[in-house]
Amino acid sequence: MEPSQIRSDVEHPLVSVVDDDESVRESLPDLLREFGFAARAFSSPEEFLASDAFEQTRCLLLDVAMPGMSGPDLQQELRRQRKEIPIVFITAQRDEAVRSRLIEQGAVECLFKPFSEDDLLKALNAALRAG
């Protein structure tokens, strides 16, 4: 590993976005980069697990409902592999019951789409502190 990459890792923690919605995958990483994070987007948990980002991700912005593996499924899988990546769920389904259950199960936060910049930042900070 190059020293520059280590520095970059420290200065620009990698936030990975996993969402099957293309517009989210396009827009969210740009915003994250504006915030100063490194960002990568994946269309499914499977794609994320198969990538090298898996090792470097400091925080996961994770959609709840997706075809194939769902967000909570990925959360389970990470726990099984003992990878403690802080997770912020993002969902278009405004359901408080779901939100509290996800947080109960270890998510740092669950944001309902559309969410504000501030809410996103707060959640990310909380996640990075937790990580």
Added chain:
Amino acid sequence: MEDDLSRVLNALPVLIWTALLDGQIDFLNRRWREYTGLSLEEARGSGWQSAIHPEDLPGLLERWQSILASGEPGEIEARLRRFDGAYRWFLFRANPLREEAGGIAKWYGTNTDIEDRRPEEEALRARELSWRQIADNIPGLVATMGAMGEVEFLNRQTLEYFGKTNEELKDWSLIGVVHPDDLPRVIEARTKSIETGQLYEVEHRCRRADGVYRWFQVRGLPVRDVEGTITAWYLLLTDIDDLKKAEEALQSSERNLSLTINTIPTLIQVSRPDGTVLSVNQAVLDYYGVTLEEMQTDEFRSRAYHPDDIKRLREWRREALKHPRRFEYEQRALGKDGKYRWFLVRYNPLLDEQGRIERWYTTAYDIEGRKRAEEALRSAERDLDLIVNTIPALAWSARPDGSAEFFNRQYLDYVGLSAEQAGGWGWSAAVHPDDLEGLAATWQRIMTSGEPGDAEARMRGRDGEYRWFLFRASPVRDEQGNIVKWYGTNTDIDDRKRAEALLAGEKRLLEMVAGGQTLPSILDASCRLVEETAGGYICGILLLDTSGTSVGLSVAPSLPPSYNEAILGWPINLDSGPCARASVLKEQVIVADVASDLQWDAYGWRPLALSYGLRACWSTPILSSENVVLGTFALYSREPGEPTAQLQDVIGQMTHLAAVVIERQRAVERLEAEQELLDLAQKSARAMAFDWYVQREVNVWSPEQEALYGLEPGSFDGTFQGWKKLIYPPDWPVLLKAIRHAQETGVVAAEFRVQWPDGSTHWLATNGRMFFDERRSPFRMVGFTTDITPRKLAEENLRRSEAFLAEAQHLSSTGSFSWRVATNEIIWSEQLYRIHGLEVGAPVTLELIRTRVHPEDITLYERMVEQARSGGSDFEWQYRLLMPDRSIKYLHAVARATRDRDGGLEYIAAVQDVTERRLSEEALGNLRSELAHVSRVATLGTLTASIAHEINQPLSGIITNSSTGLRMLNADPPNVEGARETARRTLRDGNRASEVITRLRALFSKKEAATEAVNLNDATREVIALSLSELHRSRVIPRLELAEDLPPVTGDRVQLQQVILNLLRNALDAMEGVEDSPTPLVIRTERDGDDSVRLSVRDAGVGIDPQAAGRLFDAFYTTKHAGMGIGLSVSRSIIDSHHGRLWATPNDGPGATFSFSIPCWQAV
């Protein structure tokens, strides 16, 4: 034989015994008994054990048991007590004697004295005793000789036997010792042995001291020195005299046997393994009249045996001779008398120890008698066959198991089967299916009983007609009483059966008569009876009306009612029909072929009969006991022809029976009518009567008469004024007029109204007679009154109805018409003219109507007219009129076929203008689909969550992109390019949201979900009921498989119905365009586990595209051209909110099944 054996065994110089299988000794030979001093009785069974040394007995018995158990030979040593009490060691040996089958038949045993061989004692004796002593103690005669035969030593027993001293016997001259006859052999043997040094063994007689010769076996063993040179001979002389005697006995019995063999008439022959003759008995020689030598020539064989048999048997016999197995054959042999006789020839092999054939023992039994019997039997069978095939009955035979093996020609001809087809159980195919089971059971019972028996059943002839047969079977037994065969006959009892059936039927009919049944029902039953009996014919009975000029009653149960209706009232004369002619002539009329018999056209009987498919008619008059024609009895056939004699019998019987029934019934009816009249007359006279003495003003009324005027009994005062008051005033003039009429004519008749005290009016009719005195003044009026209010009301109603009808036709837009087909005479009601827009009263023709019929319905119209002309049955049709103003009218016509007075076909029809109804139906249909649409939309309130999801996605993109864009623009330097990109995305996501909104524009209302117990079956039925018109349009009839006792579920009834409707509509859409689906649409409810209920909708449509399966339930996903793609999504939302699940599975066959499962209702 047993005795012979005993004798032989007794003769043997060895201790011998035999034992049974259980070890019990049953025989001990004389030597054994003499040795032990026990008698046979003492020793037999277990008695012999007393002769065994006590110390040895347990071991011996144990060993004996184990030998018995093993079945194998065995031995043991034990001490046996001699008659003098001394014990000696014996070897007990036991051998099983086996039967051919291998089982043990008996045990044989020997006891051999081995006292001298006991090893421990042998050693002792060797030390103690000299050779002489040994020799002296050997239980036999022992001698030694020098190399050249000179006697050296003789033991004591030898000296004792010969009664000579050692010295005397030294120069063994043999003479005087050996029997003179044996001497040459002895010398020869001895000389030879001495010369060759071989074992010397010879049997000869030796002279005992007392001069008696006894047979001895003399064995001489050479003693050699180390060089092998013979130095001496040891001789052992064993007394075998007893054995010799036994052998002699045996030889003598062999001679006897030979004698026997030669005297018995059986031909016996001994031959070599290759079959060539060695010897034969006398019977053989006598039979052929040849010598043994002649027999042994080849020429003999070819001459003595029948050429056919030689040819037939040569190879076979040669082959059989190769195998050591018994074989036999039958052949003819030529006797010396020049005649052939049959013999059963049996070869028995005599085998040597290696199992090779040593000799063949052959017997030949004369079986000529048997052969002749067989031949006779065969010829008898041939005769039987001939007889059986010529007798006029169906005959058969069966094997003991009941399967048939033979049928005579008549049988096969009758059933039309080949012998192969009928064989076994094949014949049963010809038995009537209804009778087969019973027949099989009876046959089984007969076979089980082994006794003759019979059964009745119908058998189909080759012409396909069934006739009744009596099946009779008797067993044939062999000499042992075993059943070898069943012989049977089938006798045609069809006529008898018919007669029985007819008789039973007649009895039934007479019972019906006695039971007071109506005449038509009895005649109906009569016809059916004849049809059953005759088979294949149609029966009809006509009764003349009272005037005898027309048909008063027609009964033909197998013809359509319209036939009887057509015949009713038919005129009776010579030409109007066969039945009519038969009535007129009082004799049978046969119409053999209706189609060609043109004389019946005058009154249209021929076409009528043909139209009902009647091709022959045989009509017989039914005559009363006074020879008056009551009617006719007719048989009709679908084929041209004349009645058979058998049918004529039936007709004769039935005609007679019908006459009896009709006369009797008529008499009963007449009697009943008269009785009724009488009753009525009496009742009338007594009841509603009045008796008015006009001059005295005394009017006597019965209570019934008073009741008719609404009065209490006895309350009428009897005055003229009192009566007048009771009359409804407007009718009083009518009565006055009637009274005047009565005064002129004496006849009292009037119809009038009375007013009851309660104010109601009642119609009365009075009839009576007025009597006059000599001055022609009325003095008395007698009559009776009846209440005719109901009739009057009916008349009134009728008048009113007639008036109403015209109005009703007008109001209901219903017209009517009548149409006489033969004359094309059409009469329309006024309303029908109006419906057609034609001038009332204008002459109507089919052509005129045609001008009004809608062009598209012209074909339909013409087909209808055509059908009506030929059919003669009711019809109903719908068609359109195209009016001159181009407007369209929908008409619905219902026509009923009737007969006019002349028997011609006439239709009476009602035609309704259903245009308005049709239009309103269409309007209703449109409204319904609107409603369905609204209903679909209304429940979209439950979609909120889905909608939110759909909109939140693009909104999220918009906000994120906007934030990013702002940040990019605020950066230093501003990232304009990046911001432009985010703005573009914002735009795109905005459009996306807008699209969603567009698609949701119709969704507006939200309904609160109710929670109640819902019966899914009822909910399903309601949905089906609501969707009927849609289902009909789709030409799909759903099949409901609704589980009984389905528990209710928890939910919102309307929402669940929306789901069912969605699934149903989804299925219909999927099946649209799928033609002639073999499996219908199925809606099924059932329990799903303990606490859920499942409903599934199975369609036979296009099925699920696997690629789309994952998106089926997504909102706005649709594969349809029409529709919003929210049906399944909504359904899933609804089912989710009911805590259930909704899923789709592809069918095994075509289509897919959509199911949901929701929890049962939990009562709180």
